[in-house]
Amino acid sequence: MQKIVDVQNVEKIYGKAGEKQFKALSDVNFEVKPGEFVGIMGASGSGKTTLLNILSTLDTPTSGQVEIAGEDITKLNNNQMADFRANKIGFIFQDFNLLENLTAYENIALPLALQNTAAKKIKPAVQSIAEKLGLTDILNHYPTELSGGQKQRVAAARALVHEPSIVFGDEPTGALDSKSARALLDTLTKINREDNVSILLVTHDPFSASFCDRILFIKDGEIGQELKKEENSRAEFYQEILDSLGTFAE
Amino acid sequence: MLNKLALSGIKHRLRDYTVLFSGLMIASAIFYMFMSLATNQAFLSSNSPAAATSFIFGFGIVLLAIITIVYVNYANTFLLSMRQKEYGMFMMLGAKSSKISRMIFVETFAIGAISTLIGSAIGVLATGFVGRWLINLLDMKVKHFSSFYLPALLWTLLFFIVIFMFSAIRNSVSLRRTKVLTLLNRDSQPVKIKRNGVMKAVQALLGLILLAVGYFTMYFSGHNPGFIYLGIPIALVTIVAGTYFTINAFVTAIIVMLKRNTKYSQKGLNNFTLSQLSFRINDYTKILSMVSIMFALALGAITVGLGFNNQIDNVVNGQNYYDVQVTNPNATQEKNIKQLSIQKKDTYNFKSDGKAVYYRNSQFKSQPIGYANMNVDTMVFKLKKSSDPAKNSNAAYELMNTRLPKYRTMEAKFVSDTEYAAVKGQESTTVLIRTTSFKNNLPMIKQISKDEIKRFPELKNAGGDKYSAYTLVNGFFSGLEFMGFFLGIAFLAMLASCLMFKILSGANGDVKRYSMLYKIGTRQKVLRSTINKEIGVLFSVPAILGIIHVLIGLQLFVKLLYKPYTNIEIPFAIFLVLYLGYYFLTRYLYKKIVLK
Numbered sequence: 001m002q003k004i005v006d007v008q009n010v011e012k013i014y015g016k017a018g019e020k021q022f023k024a025l026s027d028v029n030f031e032v033k034p035g036e037f038v039g040i041m042g043a044s045g046s047g048k049t050t051l052l053n054i055l056s057t058l059d060t061p062t063s064g065q066v067e068i069a070g071e072d073i074t075k076l077n078n079n080q081m082a083d084f085r086a087n088k089i090g091f092i093f094q095d096f097n098l099l100e101n102l103t104a105y106e107n108i109a110l111p112l113a114l115q116n117t118a119a120k121k122i123k124p125a126v127q128s129i130a131e132k133l134g135l136t137d138i139l140n141h142y143p144t145e146l147s148g149g150q151k152q153r154v155a156a157a158r159a160l161v162h163e164p165s166i167v168f169g170d171e172p173t174g175a176l177d178s179k180s181a182r183a184l185l186d187t188l189t190k191i192n193r194e195d196n197v198s199i200l201l202v203t204h205d206p207f208s209a210s211f212c213d214r215i216l217f218i219k220d221g222e223i224g225q226e227l228k229k230e231e232n233s234r235a236e237f238y239q240e241i242l243d244s245l246g247t248f249a250e
Numbered sequence: 251m252l253n254k255l256a257l258s259g260i261k262h263r264l265r266d267y268t269v270l271f272s273g274l275m276i277a278s279a280i281f282y283m284f285m286s287l288a289t290n291q292a293f294l295s296s297n298s299p300a301a302a303t304s305f306i307f308g309f310g311i312v313l314l315a316i317i318t319i320v321y322v323n324y325a326n327t328f329l330l331s332m333r334q335k336e337y338g339m340f341m342m343l344g345a346k347s348s349k350i351s352r353m354i355f356v357e358t359f360a361i362g363a364i365s366t367l368i369g370s371a372i373g374v375l376a377t378g379f380v381g382r383w384l385i386n387l388l389d390m391k392v393k394h395f396s397s398f399y400l401p402a403l404l405w406t407l408l409f410f411i412v413i414f415m416f417s418a419i420r421n422s423v424s425l426r427r428t429k430v431l432t433l434l435n436r437d438s439q440p441v442k443i444k445r446n447g448v449m450k451a452v453q454a455l456l457g458l459i460l461l462a463v464g465y466f467t468m469y470f471s472g473h474n475p476g477f478i479y480l481g482i483p484i485a486l487v488t489i490v491a492g493t494y495f496t497i498n499a500f501v502t503a504i505i506v507m508l509k510r511n512t513k514y515s516q517k518g519l520n521n522f523t524l525s526q527l528s529f530r531i532n533d534y535t536k537i538l539s540m541v542s543i544m545f546a547l548a549l550g551a552i553t554v555g556l557g558f559n560n561q562i563d564n565v566v567n568g569q570n571y572y573d574v575q576v577t578n579p580n581a582t583q584e585k586n587i588k589q590l591s592i593q594k595k596d597t598y599n600f601k602s603d604g605k606a607v608y609y610r611n612s613q614f615k616s617q618p619i620g621y622a623n624m625n626v627d628t629m630v631f632k633l634k635k636s637s638d639p640a641k642n643s644n645a646a647y648e649l650m651n652t653r654l655p656k657y658r659t660m661e662a663k664f665v666s667d668t669e670y671a672a673v674k675g676q677e678s679t680t681v682l683i684r685t686t687s688f689k690n691n692l693p694m695i696k697q698i699s700k701d702e703i704k705r706f707p708e709l710k711n712a713g714g715d716k717y718s719a720y721t722l723v724n725g726f727f728s729g730l731e732f733m734g735f736f737l738g739i740a741f742l743a744m745l746a747s748c749l750m751f752k753i754l755s756g757a758n759g760d761v762k763r764y765s766m767l768y769k770i771g772t773r774q775k776v777l778r779s780t781i782n783k784e785i786g787v788l789f790s791v792p793a794i795l796g797i798i799h800v801l802i803g804l805q806l807f808v809k810l811l812y813k814p815y816t817n818i819e820i821p822f823a824i825f826l827v828l829y830l831g832y833y834f835l836t837r838y839l840y841k842k843i844v845l846k
């Protein structure tokens with residue numbers, strides 16, 4: 001079966017040769033299949049953000065190979081990287097990162113405008129994703145007029161509107177209260193099931209992680225352990241995560 | 251410890267601080283440049299015959315002081331926008347607010363003092379440089395001009411120390427009063443957007459009407475000089491208000507229209523740029539109006555200053571038909587004359603018997619004498635020729651001035667060749683030359699005229715040739731012209747830096763926006779062109795309005811100055827070069843702050 005993400009022997013060393021160097025990722029290997037909902041967990045400083053930055057072409061690995069949707073992203077030049085992000089990737093950030101001088105509608109439409117999609121096609125695309133995420137009534141609001149949960153759903157809509165190959169989230173629930181976090185995770189799960197969108201989520205939070213199909217634990221720059229939901233219920237999986245966090249931390 | 255942290259904060263933001271320092275240095279340099287003229291009474295009184303000059307400069311000082319205060323205020327906002335997060339963090343960690351407010355006080359004041367000192371030194375150099383450049387460029391005669399003038403330096407230092415004192419106090423008070431949380435989150439504070447369509451439409455219309463009224467008043471006053479004392483205040487008020495409303499509403503209306511056009515706005519980052527602009531315009535209306543009005547004044551000052559220069563040509567050319575006149579030329583002069591590009595060369599002989607001078611009629615038949623006829627009312631002159639100066643008083647007058655002083659008071663008689671031969675007395679030869687262009691041949695003309703004075707010292711006071719008329723008139727108008735240029739350039743530079751700072755002080759808030767756009771896949775090139783467009787619009791709105799103001803404002807001078815629109819491209823070119831320089835600098839600095 002084809003893979004959406006294929007990471008092989010990725011290593012990341014910060015700092016130039018001759019200066020003080022720090023190895024953030026030492027040998028990372030994993031893959032994500034189409035339609036999978038994968039979580040990455042690990043202690044602070046374990047290299048989660050570093051990994052996500054590499055996967056999303058914001059940073060380059062020191063060595064190793066990363067293929068996304070069949071394309072080797074480590075060989076792209078700057079413009080190609082930008083285009084790759086615009087076309088193939090959706091982002092959800094911890095602090096929403098909406099443009100406060102654009103309305104929710106305009107924020108969601110941005111990735112399409114960047115791809116120079118015809119104006120005719122933008123409107124139905126934005127409306128259909130907004131409907132799915134329950135944002136129809138607030139499309140004309142500016143971000144400052146929205147709650148944190150609404151903002152994050154707008155951000156999610158923006159990440160999904162151009163039908164990317166994969167959506168990356170770095171602690172997307174980090175700034176939300178538990179109710180909004182739950183609503184967002186439910187939405188992501190729904191999108192993942194119904195539209196077969198692949199999602200890769202970085203998180204600290206076992207509750208958020210329990211929505212994933214599979215969890216990779218990262219420690220000292222390496223994938224240490226893998227946990228699969230299989231036929232478990234979400235609550236059982238949650239317990240399982242808590243248990244392994246206990247052992248993993250030691 | 252805290253001081254060390256604050257200092258290391260400065261190190262990390264070296265780039266931003268460079269911007270801040272250079273901006274403030276420019277401000278004090280320009281202020282000094284202006285003061286070096288304005289406070290130099292000897293310079294003012296010896297270079298300008300008009301009593302109004304002192305008043306104009308007094309007015310200029312007030313305007314410049316206001317602009318400078320606004321400017322330092324923007325610079326200060328820039329500083330605070332840079333530092334508040336850090337100081338907020340220190341406070342959150344438990345630093346006492348009194349300590350923090352003392353730190354920001356010292357920081358603000360130290361930045362002010364250092365930049366003022368360096369800036370004034372630059373000002374001294376720049377004054378010398380600009381002064382010499384202008385004097386050479388325009389062949390001006392300027393007396394008592396000195397680039398280092400102590401009173402000006404002291405005034406500059408005092409003025410800046412006082413405003414920085416106030417800024418420092420303001421910063422420290424504002425830090426002490428603000429809640430830590432507000433400091434930490436100020437970037438993400440919501441910007442209130444007002445959406446009031448009807449109001450805006452009314453304003454847009456009102457703005458255009460006011461501008462039309464102002465323009466018409468200027469046109470009307472220019473053509474009816476009696477109306478000018480009522481006209482200028484009316485024009486000033488209507489144009490200031492009109493500019494404000496036009497920028498506030500009309501420009502916003504255009505942006506809204508473009509946004510509505512989804513074909514345009516939904517393409518690439520156009521919508522983002524438009525939104526940035528519409529947010530900015532709200533915030534920028536005041537400064538953009540100020541800049542456009544002041545630009546008009548500055549540009550107007552330069553243009554009118556240059557108008558005086560055209561006046562010189564006009565007066566001089568209306569005085570003499572011939573550019574060069576020589577009596578009994580010697581070999582050197584003959585040689586020099588050959589180097590001129592000659593349009594018309596006439597040679598006349600005359601004899602004098604001690605009571606009268608005698609010319610030969612036949613010489614005027616074969617070479618009609620040229621003369622300039624100035625209409626004193628319109629200040630327009632016509633060049634004519636006459637083959638019978640006996641019957642033409644203008645031609646006779648022109649001819650009289652070509653003689654050496656001792657022959658000028660004698661009656662001129664025009665006689666036949668036989669009668670001429672009978673006259674006993676000394677014969678002189680007068681060589682008259684009109685070149686293709688007085689200006690282009692000036693150096694050689696000057697040389698010939700100097701030699702002539704050496705040969706006939708009595709000419710030194712009597713004059714009569716075009717070059718001495720030129721020297722006289724040039725000395726008279728140069729002072730005014732110099733002041734116009736200097737004033738204009740100082741204002742221009744100040745205003746452009748004002749605009750630059752206002753734009754840069756918003757840059758820190760934009761860092762996040764651009765980094766987000768980058769993350770979701772915008773090419774660097776696209777980001778850069780977005781920035782160029784945005785800053786381009788902010789610069790061109792006041793420039794366009796300002797240029798229109800000047801073009802129409804010159805109507806005020808149609809009766810006062812000879813052809814006020816001649817050579818208008820010179821002040822406009824200076825303006826554009828300076829302004830474009832600031833545009834590119836702003837663009838560059840903005841990108842340095844905003845993009846990685």
Ligand SMILES: Nc1ncnc2c1ncn2[C@@H]1O[C@H](COP(=O)(O)OP(=O)(O)OP(=O)(O)O)[C@@H](O)[C@H]1O
Nearest residue numbers: 014015022024042043044045046047048049050051
């Ligand atoms: N630009 C950088 N230069 C040098 N070292 C870095 C840089 N970015 C991160 N690091 C180091 O790399 C390691 C991994 O950082 P990373 O941000 O990936 O951690 P993380 O797992 O995302 O942590 P958290 O859960 O706290 O966000 C850390 O030890 C960090 O200090």
Ligand SMILES: [Mg+2]
Nearest residue numbers: 048049050170
């Ligand atoms: Mg992280």
